Amino acid sequence: MSAMRVALGLLLSTLVACGSAPVVVKSPARMQAELAHRNALQAIRDGRIESAAVEWHSALLAYQSIDDWQGQGMARLGLAQIQSRLGDQRAAELVLAPMLASTAFSAEHQTQAALQMAQLLQVNDTVRAAEYLRMAKLSCASPCRFEVQILNLQAKMALRAGDLELAISSAQQALVLSASNTCLSDLIGTRGSIRYLQHK
Numbered sequence: 001m002s003a004m005r006v007a008l009g010l011l012l013s014t015l016v017a018c019g020s021a022p023v024v025v026k027s028p029a030r031m032q033a034e035l036a037h038r039n040a041l042q043a044i045r046d047g048r049i050e051s052a053a054v055e056w057h058s059a060l061l062a063y064q065s066i067d068d069w070q071g072q073g074m075a076r077l078g079l080a081q082i083q084s085r086l087g088d089q090r091a092a093e094l095v096l097a098p099m100l101a102s103t104a105f106s107a108e109h110q111t112q113a114a115l116q117m118a119q120l121l122q123v124n125d126t127v128r129a130a131e132y133l134r135m136a137k138l139s140c141a142s143p144c145r146f147e148v149q150i151l152n153l154q155a156k157m158a159l160r161a162g163d164l165e166l167a168i169s170s171a172q173q174a175l176v177l178s179a180s181n182t183c184l185s186d187l188i189g190t191r192g193s194i195r196y197l198q199h200k
Helices: 002-019 028-046 049-065 067-087 089-100 107-121 126-139 146-160 164-178 185-198
Strands: none
Touching: 028 049, 028 067, 049 067, 067 089, 067 107, 089 107, 107 126, 107 146, 126 146, 146 164
């Protein structure tokens, strides 16, 4: 009887062991990248812009060291956005440019990079800004998550160029889409970063 109990106990322990989820061991570089990523998001929430730039740069280097292109894309977009807010347009352009030259980055990230480039250049280089805006439109999957932002920028650029008809139609389309959109487009990047960290 006791032998049967021992055998049953061994069988149950084996079943429990088989049913347990495997423990995922993260590399030090992965942990460093995710920590810097979280720190960057927290710095943005706290309004510590310079700190956010430092953390995004650290996250980018760490993601590069482990060939994580999704992480690199988010870090580049976040870093360029902060650099733009700090008034360093040239640095932001240099951070975004590789995303538009490599298919290793996702189409969504390339759309965001093209849109950010257009936003950076809309005042000082309207020709290049228009080209990047066109790239953003072409690369954005249907339905386009960034259509409101694209239309808003198109309206601004058209107004600046004196094309009132295009400016009005673009603004009206953006208003209609905004009213029907349940997501806040400004939070897309942050939410994507949080989801990414949660699933790694």
